[in-house]
Amino acid sequence: MRTTPDRIRQAVSFEVIGLIVVISFGTRVLGYSTVDFGLLGAVGATIATGWNYIYNLLFDHALLKYTGTPKKSVKLRIVHAFGFELGLMVAFLPIVTRILNISLMEALKIDLGFIAFYLVYAFAFTWAYDTLFPINQPFDKPGTEFK
Template sequence: MRTTGDRIRQAVSFEVIGLLISVPLAAFAFGYSLEKTGVLGLIGATLATLWNYIFNLGFDHALKRFTGSTHKSLKHRLIHAFCFESGLLIAFLPIIAWWMGIGLLEALLVDVSFALFYLVYAFVFTWCYDTIFPDTDAETPPGQ
C-alpha cells in the first residue's frame, strides 16, 4: 500500500500537470476567457484532488482485498479511470453550470469534455506514476 505522503504527492502532481494542460485547452476549445476557465479549473482541481485521494485509497483497498495485491492490470486501470472520472463528472456538473453561468446541457458538454480529457490523462498519468514511483505492494499475484 502507498503511504499517505505518496498519495498526496500523486494527487497534487496529477492536478498540477492536468491544470497546465486542460485550462488553456478548454479556454481555446470553448471560447471562454482564460481567467474564467482558470478559476473553474482550480475549483475542479480542488474537488478532484480530494476525490483523487479518497477514491485511490478505496480502490487500492478493494483491489488488495479482491486480488491480494494492489497491482493494476490493464483491465483494472480502465475500470479505475472510468470510475474515477464518472464520480467526478457527477459532482462537477452543477459547479460548472453555476460558475460559467450556463445551462445544464451546455455544462454537461463542458463537463463531458473535461471528463474525456481526464479519462485518458488519468490512465496515462497513473501508469507513468506507478512506473516512476512503484508501489512495493503491487507485485503481480500468482496466476495473473
C-alpha cells in the same frame, strides 16, 4: 500500499499537470476568459484532488483485499479510470453551470469533454506514476510483496 505522502504527491502532480492542459484548452479553444476557466479549473482541481485521494485509497484497499496485490491489469485500470471520472462528474456538473453561467446541456458538453480528456489522462498518468514510483514495500497480508 502507498504512503500518505506518496498519495499526496500523486494527487497534486496529477491535478497540476491536468490544470495546465485544461485551462489552456478552455481559454484558447473554447474562448472562455482565463479568469472564468481558471476559477473553474481551480475549483475542479480542489474537488478532484480530494476525490482522487479518497477514491484511490478505497480502490487500493478493495484491490488488496480481493486480489492480495496492488497490481492493476489494463482492464482494471480502465474500470478504475471510468469509476473515478463518473464520480467526479456527479459533483462537478452543477459547478460548471454556475461558474460559466451556461445551461445544463452546455455544461454537460464541457463536462463530457473533460471526462474524455481525463479518462485518457488518468489512465496514462497513473500507469506512468506506478512505473516511475513503484511500490516496493510489503503489504498487509504476510508473504505478499509487489515485485
